[in-house]
Structure formats: structure tokens, C-alpha cells
Amino acid sequence: MKMNLDDPQYYVQGVLAKDRRILSKTITLIESSQPSHIELALDIVDRLLPYSGNAVRLGITGIPGVGKSTFIQSLGLYLIKKEHSVAVLAVDPSSARSGGSIMADKTRMEKLSSLKKAFIRPSPSGGTLGGVTRKTRETMIICEAAGFDVIIIETVGVGQSEISVAYIVDFFLLLMLAGIGDEMQGIKRGIIELADAIAINKADGENVQKSEKAQVVYERLLNLLSPSYAHWIPPVHVCSALEMKNIDKVWETVLQHRAKLNSSGELEEKRKKQALAWMWSLLEEGLKERFNRNTNVQGIIPEIADQVTAGTITPTAAAYKLLRLLDK
């Protein structure tokens, strides 16, 4: 095929043909902040959308040091043994000062990353418009079109990006550790509420008993929270990614969840809701961006902001005044 790097069909066909190079190039387009790339990417994603949707979409999060990469490697190896093909999308934080980043994910997924049936793409969080999750969601669609049937999305740290990731996956897994002082480990309550399961990792060696104790604590905690689905109570597992222990149980849970939500129709419902929520969040973002770019607004914002801080105008009146400028 002759290469035409501006032709969406080149990418569409390449992705459908499972060409690793073209898949990776397409993801680059999705991640790009360059306007011509963004347009091209939107076109490609639209064309590939009909081929997507068949994978298990799994989000994994947890504090740094919980062993996310090792867990993903173990799960990935297990899945590939079961004839699945796995795409891992990992988001790494960019430095606010230099804009650069260091992505060392694959040093922790050495065995998985060398396998043909695995595709691992670390992405820097910074520097592009639309935020991490826009890119991740679209990348997920592309990977599904390329035939990967399990998509794992890894997010680092605990914050806003985890919450939005929970809104683009079918199953949201929270990894925890036993015996690290504060039971919450800096995890926001909101994230626990979103979890479809908790896995207490590093239950190996001296840690086994501690992990089993923690399991009871979390089970109790989850019982206190109001369930997200009518037919699902999030279970708590104890596992060791290092020793490949109970990785299969976690996967079985994902499948059970899927089966239950499928039969109740909740999965389809969830995805529909996600799509709609997705549109709205993009709209909000776009509006905000458009507002900030508006020349009428740009000139006057500092002045009005000063007035608000000085107390000469109420925030309500200020916002009203600014919004009206958009109509001009």
C-alpha cells in the first residue's frame, strides 16, 4: 500500500489489518495537539468506531508503589495464555516545569512487553488539549478496532484522572496494600465508590496475614457504601502479582461482573450513559476553551477579575457580564 500520511483510509486499513506501526502512528495522531492532526484523528476514529466495542475495558488504579505495573504484567501474561490479546494504555505524569516526562512503565512489564499479543503504550499526561481521558478513550477505540479484546487502562496516582477513567471503562479495579497506616491510603472516598472490585496486592511472604485482615476491613467498608448497580456488590480480593497468586480470581470477577451486567442490560446502559456523559464533558471543555479564546472576553477578564477581588462587583454579576460578551 502506498503511504499517504494525510489519508484517513491509510490509518483505518492499517489498524484493521492489525499493523502495529500504523496503530501506534494513529495513537500519536490522537494524542497530537496540532490542529490538522486532530481533524485527521477525529475522522479516523469515526471510521473505526463501528469496529470497536467488543473488548473488555478495564481500568486499574492505586497509589504509587501498590504494584500496578507488576499486576498488569501478571494479568496480561495470564490473559495471553488464555488466548486473549491485550492492549495496555498507561498514563505517565509530565513535569509542569519542563513539559517533559520519564516513562519507565515497560521496565516493570518486561515479560509482557516483549510478547506479540501485547501492545503497551505509555503516554505523557501533559501538553495536549482535551486532557488525558479524551486521548485514552479514543485510543481505546482504535485498539479495539485493531482486534485487542482486553484493554487495560492504567492511571498513576489518585485524583481527577482516575474518576474520569472510571467513566470510560466497564470495570474499575482499585489496587490497595495492606498495613500502610491509614486505611484509605490517600484514596478519595469517591474513588472507592467507583470501584467495581478491590484487590489487595503484595499478599506474599510476611504480608499474607495482614492482607487478609485488610480484606475484612474493606469488605465492611464497601458494604456501607451504596452500590452502583442493582446486581453487583464489589468484592475484595487478596492477591500477589509477584507470585501470580489469585490473578485468575480477579479476572473471574471481571467476567462475572460482565455476565451479570450483560444479562441485566446494565452494561449496554452503562456504555450508552458513558457516551452521552462523554459528549457533555467534551462540550463543557470546548465551551470553556472557546470562552477563553474569545477576543471580547480576553481583554476584559483581568479588569473584571480585579473588580471581583476588590469587592466592587459581585461574582454573579461578573459572570453574567462575561457570559453576555459571548453573544456579541
Next chain:
Amino acid sequence: MADYPDKKKWEELATKELRGEPVESLDWMTAEGIKVKPLYTAEDLEGLDSINTLPGYSPFVRGPRATMYAGRPWTIRQYAGFSTAKESNAFYRSCLAAGQKGLSVAFDLATHRGYDSDHPRVIGDVGKAGVAVDTVEDMKILFDEIPLDQMSVSMTMNGAVLPILAGYIVTAEEQGVSRDKLTGTIQNDILKEYLTRNTYIYPPEPSMRIVADIIEYCAKYIPKYNSVSISGYHMMEAGANSVQQVAFTLADGLEYVKAALDRRLDIDDFAPRLSFFFGIGMNFFMEIAMLRAARYLWADEISKFGPKNPRSMMLRTHCQTSGWSLTQQDPYNNIIRTTLECLSAVLGGTQSLHTNSFNEALALPTEFSSRIARNTQIIVQEESQICRVVDPLGGSYYVEALTSAVVREAKKIMEEVEELGGMAKAIESGMPKRCIEESATRRQARIDQGEETIVGVNKYLIDEEPSGEILKVSDEIRKEQIARLKKIKKSRDSDAVHKALDTITNCAKSGGNLLEVCIPAVKARATVGEITQSLEKVFGRYTATTQSISGVYVSAFKDREKIDSIRKRTDEFMKREGRRPRILVAKMGQDGHDRGSRVVATAFADFGFDVDISPMFQTPGDVAKMAVENDVHVVGVSTLAAGHKTLVPQLMYALKEEGGADITVIIGGIVPHGDFDFLYSKGVKAVFVPGTSMIDSANLVMDALDK
């Protein structure tokens, strides 16, 4: 006594000489964070604990032996080994004839990592950075006509320490030398491998068991043999400063002591057989102080275990001049550097010494450069009359004060390690590696901006391409080794081999001394790879996790303009291309030296690149897949072990196969000038040799991308 002026008078005069500037303006902060003043006097020695001691007595600050070099000079022990056992053997014998006193064997990386020469992962490594050893047959050739009951042999081996030490014992036995007569040293220092160098095989826990098994076996059967050489050298080469080197090395040592005590050995059974290995850099007096401080601290620490034999508290050490301080530019300058470092080691009171060859920043030493290196020591030893007096710097105000400062600072780090639960736990926490890496990155920044002078690199540059002969190891060596291996496998009793290997696996599972069960396997001609695998079945193979640091390079780099200008370039690239320039820093083959690649990664991220780091020990295919998946603009290959001529063409091919022929490939590390054209012809866009500043490299990478 004459009435001499006091310190106050001196200060007045000094201020005058400085045209009114205070004397403190001459204070200098060393890389260790120790303040050095322009003048030391008797005042600085007041209350110091480490002065007024005598050599031969604890705490051994002035030397482990009463007469030191006046009685017997240090052992000239040059580390060498390359290609096949036969060639290395010929080289050793010529060195011994030319005045060298002890042997020190360098093994190739395949052997270090427990792979036989026919393993697909070691295509670029066989015979390159040391001698290839697959079976005891190779060992026998290596020591042919070298009587092992008379020669003290040091072997740098940590990962595959069991088959290699077993091989040494069997070789001696088949030479007719019983094991109790063996002298010499096995490095057997696995902890530092997890910090630097990375030539481990198994996870830390079983690795520590192996160390203890060897200490135990040696204490019982090879009483004159040094069962561990606790090494700081590699930490220094990875960027540790002298205080860090002492502190982490002694902390490693204490961990081995505890492991041996856990075996119910008495401290006096094994402590006298622990030896040390330090690296000596260019800060002349600091290195002297470091060795003196190390002896003081070790005596202090071991005294806590209540030894009865004073030798248990005695730190005996081998030293090596720093390879990292050698430059590729204007390489004859390295002879002078090595001479100074040699003096530091000797004035610090080392027991044996390796001096580097001047062209080691380019490649392996040649016969000529090896001779110069050896003669550097011989001339100091036999012409300079330095050996006549024990610890000639003892009592020097400066050296004594510096010694005590190193003791004080090192103690702080050792206490921190202790709080983390000892060195094994500290390594797990990532603390030592982070400290060393920060130190390395800061140092690089200081050199890049000329705060620390390196002649020929950042000052007094010459416009001349380095030339001269270098030693190259042919890729045919691998074929030769494989052929030998096949022959041995055919002629041996394979039932006996399998039985012996099963015994090893069982011993790994259920306990017992592993060295003891490896000896029959070696006798039966089991290979290094087979023995390693029989243990791997139980222990697994260890993969390191990588923590990365950021912001360190830029914070130590004061020239904002240069930083801003490279950041502007990456920002502009981002505007134009829609993303930042993305570079994969890759390590291929069994070369585990990752200091260079780690410093590059953190500096480039600080400059605004997106940096991917590959796992260690990758094949060209692994790297190509990663480059393509991550869609990087550039692959930067870091190479320090002479594998580039095999591995780089394979990488170019693999990239093409994966559809990534458009990805720019650059190389950094130890690459002889004569190889440049070959690499360019294979499509490599740039080659960076030691001494290129990080900012210059980043700008050159941007040049290549902007084309």
C-alpha cells in the same frame, strides 16, 4: 621556641592578599557536601577520635599492617580477561613475567549473567568485556601453567558465583592443588549489583543465601581465601561520591556479617576473610581520607560483635583507579590521571591495586596500554621511595580533619540505612540508588558547565581525532566457544550431569550448602548455564524495577540561558509536531551499566523531551518493538560493553521489520572512533562518546530531528 604568628595574624595577611575579600571566600564545598577550608592547623585536630593511632592496631586508620609498604609493598593486581580462555591465559602469563604479582579475572557478561555462549540473548556479549567461560574445561585452560597454590587469584563474579567458584575449586583439584591451599578472592558481593552494574541473576533473598553459603563453605574448607570482596568501586563508577561509597559499601558488608552470623558462624570464623574493594577518583586528598575513614568505621562496627581476633576488625582492601574519570578525548592525559589516583590509593594504604589503561574509555586495553598501566604502579613502587614510610600523611592537619569528616558524614548515611532495616531493605526502598543517581546527575551538570574541570573535555580542548591502536574482540569468538561447548556436551556422561543438576535443584528447594552441591556438577562438566538454570527453576530470574528522578540536572545547572534555549527548541518542536520529541533510551545485551542511560533520561526529561526507558538486557527485537509501539522519534542506544557492532545492525534490521525505519538511531557510550563509519553506514545518525555534555547531545538530537 620561636614566637610564631598566630592564626589571627594569618587571617589578616590572607585578607590582604585577597584584597579585602574574607578568607571564607576560599572555602570549597566538595561533592560530598564537606566544607574544605584553605588552611588547616593543629586547632582542627582538637578532640578528633581518629588521630594518634598506630598502624597494625585497631582502628587501623593508619593501615592494617604494622610495617605496611616498608615491610612489603602492595600487590600489583591488574584486572584483565577477554575473548577465549586460551588468549587470556597467554596474556596473564606475559603479565606475570613482566612484574605483575597477582591475577584478577574479568569474565564476559554472558558468564556473569549465567548464560552459556550459545544462548540467543548473548549474541553481542560473548568474550567481549571479559573471558567467556562455559565449563570447567575453559577454566582449566584459563589457569594453564599457573600454579594455583602459589598464585593469588581474584575473580570478579557475583551473579554466576556458584558455578565459577566451584569451577575454580575443581580446576585446582585437577591441577593437584587441594582447596585448603587456595588464596585469592571471589567478589561474591551481590547487594551492590542491585544498586549498580546489574549483573545479578536471582532475586535478593536467594542471592543472599548463596553469599552466606559461600562464606560458610570457605570458612570451613578454604580458610585462606577471601570469600567476599565488598565493593564500592561500582558505586563510585555509577556516580556515588566518596562518602556514599564508604557508607553503602560498609553497610553491604554489615549485611553479609549478619547473614553469616545467622548461620551460627562465629564472627572470628569469617570476618578476617572479608575483603573490600574501593574505587579511587580524582579528588586526591578525599580518596586518601576515604580509605582511612573506611578502616576506622569498619573496626568500629565489627567491634560491636565482640571479636576476639583483631584481624576480624581489620579492613583490607583492593583498589582500582576510576574508569569513569578517563576521557576519550586526548587519551594520553589518562596516564596522568591514573598516576594521581594510584598515588591516592597508595597514600591511603591499599593492599592491592589495579591501575587503568589510558585507552579504556575507548575500548579494551591493548598490550601497550596494559604495560603503561602496570608500569605506573611499578614506578611508584620502585622508583619514588614512597614505600619507605608507613602512612606518610598521618598527622597532616588537612588529611586527619578530612578523614574525620568522612567518618562523620558516612556514619549519618549508615544510620539512615540501619533505620530502614539494613542494606537489603534499604535497597528495596530504593534509597541508595536514588542517592547515587542524584549525585551522578549533579556531577554531570557540574562538568557540563565547567564548574569541575576535565582537561580535554570541557577545558583546553584539542582539535584532533583520537587515534592509536585498540583491541577488538572478533565476533568469531562466539562460534569458537559454541563449537567447544558442543564437543564437551557430546563427550560427557549426560546421566551424571542431569543427576548432579537435579541435586542442585533439590538443594535450592530444601536447603543445604549450594556450593557443595555445585562442585560435583562442575566435575561432571555441567555448564555455567545449566547450573544457573537448575537454580533458576527454584529461585526465578530477577527483574529490577526502575524508579526515576527528575529535575536534578536542571537544578544543578546554573547557566539558565542554555537550559532555556534547549527547552525552547523542544517547545517549538511541540508546536510544530503536536507532541514533544520522544526518545527511547535503550540498553541491549547483557551490559548492565546503566549510569549513563539514567543520567541521559533524567537530563533529557528536564530539557522537555518525553523519555521512555527500556528494561535492561533487551534484545534488538525487544527494543524495536518498544520503539514502534511507543512511536518514539529517536532510539538512543547506550553501550559500554563492546556489543555495539553486533547489536546495532540487528536493531536497524528489526526496526525496519517492524515498520520503524523512519526512527532516528543514535548511540552513546564507549565506542572506538574506528567504529564510527561502520555505524554511520548502518544508518546511525550520531554517536556520543564520554565527555559530550548533555545539553550538546540534546541539541544534536534536535538537529537530527529538525532535518
